[in-house]
Amino acid sequence: MNFLTLARRxxxxxxxxxxxxxxxxxxxxxxxxxxxxxxxxxxxAQEEPRFRPYDGHVHGVLYRVTRADFEKLSKREGGYLVQELQVRTYDGAAHTALAFVSNPLFKLPQEVCPTEAYLAKVRDGAADNYLDPGYQAFLSGITTVPSAGLGSEYFNTPSKYMGYSFLVVVGLITLAFFFQH
Known part of the structure; x- marks a missing residue:
């Protein structure tokens, strides 16, 4: 949602x-x-959301970019899939938008608090794009954690276990190779 992040990319x-x-x-x-x-x-969802917006809707920014830039952005958004969503701009116009939604392999089983650094970018993006002041207040009320030293609950996704499984399989293949020779 942060315009400066898009510009840096x-x-x-x-x-x-x-x-x-x-x-x-x-x-x-x-x-x-x-x-x-x-x-x-x-x-x-398996549980109620940790952070409930004040008006029951997700607010964001509808960015229009070239197809080439969207493809470039898609390559940078690790662990996300592109999904179509119906959105309505603040002036009332309806659009079909493409949104980045977590690939199930990268989705945590339970919601966590975002990091200070990440949520600061989200809040800045909301302010830079003039999102509803009530929604900005909602974002300001979200509890954060320091960006360093995150616990295992931030990384316990199926992709983590697939990575471990891959390493075990490679190890077994390597052992089998050495024992045959």
């Missing part, structure tokens, strides 16, 4: 508009590996 923004996700069942949660944000539908 050399993404040229053609236009930007504050918007809300139309479906009230979609909510913002901090369940992506490392404590990053993602969107999830209420019926997918």
């Amino acid at each position: 050399e993404i040229r923004v053609l236009s930007r508009d504050p918007a809300t996700v139309v479906d009230p069942a979609v909510r913002l949660v901090f369940k992506h590996q490392g404590g990053y944000a993602t969107l999830e539908r209420a019926e997918e």
